[in-house]
Amino acid sequence: MTGEPEGWLRLHRRTLPASAVLSLALVVPLVTVLAKVLLDRDVTLPVVAAAGGGAALLVIVGVVVYDLFRWRATTYRITAERVELRSGIFVREHRSIPRDRVRTVDVTADPVRRVFGLAVVKIGTGESAGGDKAELTLDPVARRHADHLRATLLSLDSRDAGREPAAGAPIAELAWPWIRYAPLTVWSFIGGAVLLGAGKKALDVVGLDLFTLDAAGEAWERVQELPLWLAVLLLAAANLMVGVVGALAVFVESWWRYRLEREPGGTIRLRRGLLTTRSTTLTEARLRGVELVEPMLLRWGGGAKVKAIATGLNKDKNDKLENADSITPPLPRDVALRVAHEISPEAPGGPPGEPPLRPHPPAARTRRLRWAVLGAAALAAATGALDLAFSPIPWWAWTVPVVALPVFLALAADAYRGLAHGLTGRHLLTRSGTAARRTVALDRSGIIGWKIQQTVFQRRSGLATVTATTAAGGGAYTVLDAGEDDALDLACHAVPGLLSPFRTASPPDRDDFVTPAQAIVARDVLY
Amino acid sequence: MDLRPPRNQADPRAVPWWTVQTLILVVPLVVAAVLAYLLFTDRPLWLGAVVGGFAVCCAAMVAVVPRAYYRMSRWEVTDEAVYTRSGWLVRSWRVAPMSRIQTVDTARGPVQRLFGLSDVTVTTASSAGAIKIEALDHRLAADLAERLTKLTQATPGDAT
Numbered sequence: 001m002t003g004e005p006e007g008w009l010r011l012h013r014r015t016l017p018a019s020a021v022l023s024l025a026l027v028v029p030l031v032t033v034l035a036k037v038l039l040d041r042d043v044t045l046p047v048v049a050a051a052g053g054g055a056a057l058l059v060i061v062g063v064v065v066y067d068l069f070r071w072r073a074t075t076y077r078i079t080a081e082r083v084e085l086r087s088g089i090f091v092r093e094h095r096s097i098p099r100d101r102v103r104t105v106d107v108t109a110d111p112v113r114r115v116f117g118l119a120v121v122k123i124g125t126g127e128s129a130g131g132d133k134a135e136l137t138l139d140p141v142a143r144r145h146a147d148h149l150r151a152t153l154l155s156l157d158s159r160d161a162g163r164e165p166a167a168g169a170p171i172a173e174l175a176w177p178w179i180r181y182a183p184l185t186v187w188s189f190i191g192g193a194v195l196l197g198a199g200k201k202a203l204d205v206v207g208l209d210l211f212t213l214d215a216a217g218e219a220w221e222r223v224q225e226l227p228l229w230l231a232v233l234l235l236a237a238a239n240l241m242v243g244v245v246g247a248l249a250v251f252v253e254s255w256w257r258y259r260l261e262r263e264p265g266g267t268i269r270l271r272r273g274l275l276t277t278r279s280t281t282l283t284e285a286r287l288r289g290v291e292l293v294e295p296m297l298l299r300w301g302g303g304a305k306v307k308a309i310a311t312g313l314n315k316d317k318n319d320k321l322e323n324a325d326s327i328t329p330p331l332p333r334d335v336a337l338r339v340a341h342e343i344s345p346e347a348p349g350g351p352p353g354e355p356p357l358r359p360h361p362p363a364a365r366t367r368r369l370r371w372a373v374l375g376a377a378a379l380a381a382a383t384g385a386l387d388l389a390f391s392p393i394p395w396w397a398w399t400v401p402v403v404a405l406p407v408f409l410a411l412a413a414d415a416y417r418g419l420a421h422g423l424t425g426r427h428l429l430t431r432s433g434t435a436a437r438r439t440v441a442l443d444r445s446g447i448i449g450w451k452i453q454q455t456v457f458q459r460r461s462g463l464a465t466v467t468a469t470t471a472a473g474g475g476a477y478t479v480l481d482a483g484e485d486d487a488l489d490l491a492c493h494a495v496p497g498l499l500s501p502f503r504t505a506s507p508p509d510r511d512d513f514v515t516p517a518q519a520i521v522a523r524d525v526l527y
Numbered sequence: 528m529d530l531r532p533p534r535n536q537a538d539p540r541a542v543p544w545w546t547v548q549t550l551i552l553v554v555p556l557v558v559a560a561v562l563a564y565l566l567f568t569d570r571p572l573w574l575g576a577v578v579g580g581f582a583v584c585c586a587a588m589v590a591v592v593p594r595a596y597y598r599m600s601r602w603e604v605t606d607e608a609v610y611t612r613s614g615w616l617v618r619s620w621r622v623a624p625m626s627r628i629q630t631v632d633t634a635r636g637p638v639q640r641l642f643g644l645s646d647v648t649v650t651t652a653s654s655a656g657a658i659k660i661e662a663l664d665h666r667l668a669a670d671l672a673e674r675l676t677k678l679t680q681a682t683p684g685d686a687t
Contacts, residue, residue: 311652448623448624448627448651448652448653449621449622449623449624449627449651449653449658450620450621450622451619451620451621451655452528452530452619452620452621453614453617453618453619453620454528454617454618454619455616455617455618456616456617459528459618464528467655469623469651469653469655469656470653471651471652471653474654474655475653475654475655476653476654476655476656484528484529485529488528488529488530495624497607498607498608498622498624499530499622501605501607501608502530502531502533502603502610502620502622503529503530503531504529504530504531
């Protein structure tokens, strides 16, 4: 670092105490294990205490010294044109992105950094190709400075976009009744068992066996004394309770003070979080559509979630609770539709009611029913094989394939009902999925290519799968098992002039071939 | 499918190249199966039939698959778009408009080089996979890559 040329700023100095506190996450388990090992070898208590203290000190000092070097090595500056970051202790790195390329600014503050008045700022360009290079992370800056940075970096767009300022009312804001949708996930049913497993693993490391602990052991014996059905019922109920409480807690932590709003200058801002607060801002110029996600349980409960399809929305691997592109908590389906519509006008949920979605040909249902029968047959074959190998298996094992058949058939029928596609003035619509039904409204101008696929079996039933590739979100959105000609018509109309030169019989490109009002009437009429 | 095949075919040398590739994949498997049968079993007749059947299937695959691939693999570059068809059991047609192409690469594997062939890979901003034009004469591939690069540079837009 040669001098301090004008404009170069350092990260906040309080990062040092903050990392010292954060290092406790490493220190506590380390010292516990160390103490346990030493105590097992009959080392006297003062020696153990000294060793533990020493180890703790070593780790904390190590972390703080590392952070000091990191802090000294990192500077950043924001000029009129560029955002620049210099970093790296051993390998010096100088990264620079043009300010007019900045598309997202995320501000995250975990509880420790909040106590110290700090926040982590991530500046994204919306380039998906460069991996993490397309993102600058300032870890950490002062909380207030973070907000200032966010405003400065995104203000460029406000000058030339000149949109009407937000009318004060957010697009969506947390309503506590929504929490009733929180337990409608698979985690409610397996979360308890997973927690128990993880807890037992952790205690094992310290040398404690959960089942030999006095209290736990006693409880376990009590349970074993009960009749089997009651014991199973009790355990299932306890598991469910833990899962539900966990799901509620995660909901509260993730979506506390949730607020989604449109800001003046064409940005959309999402704020949420109880302990760790998160703020994501993305420019509307990067939005390529929305996705309505209905996982099975949530769908049965009448709820849905909304995700944004945007280029460069950062896929945060540390944020395990929620995907970065989720812009709403689970909420009532009609509210989800309204949010989707407000984020991306003309998306499903527009005023005329349901979107103009066309169902897929019956051959698609036949395919799914065939899979269901084959799946059940495979299960039956497996049971039969087991019966031969370990003869005889108990009779009730045969209930598995017998019960599986109607369940698979029901899932197949549901999967078929989910299949649909359509086109509005602005979007390509596609819907599919059983375990999680997804309705995607993809901006037609965001489509950057087509992939049309046909397996041998699809060819025989006159079906095809069309995939629209895009720079945003998942990179590709698929219309599964549409009728062969429907699929091509859809692709030809969604992006005029791209696929049509390659068709044997090119239909005329009509822009007006679906208007929402007609579409509902014209459900079964060909385009 | 109501799509016309793209104009151009892969280089005819693709068939021997793919045959060699399939052999590299299949021969060790068959040899391992036969050796295992001879050395580690009591050589029951039925297992011999299974191993024999496996070997015959592999031979059929070596004979059929490269030719079937060659017949399906076609490509075309117009002023507006890149258009390819590929696949045999799963057919796939792909289109990418010139204006959305980000990079054009040519690549040649070690075996491929012996046949004087190259692949051309066309990448867009989508993370869903590039379009690959397989098995072109390496000089043709270089020319095509150059032409594509020029065309894409001439087309405005930031390709997202």
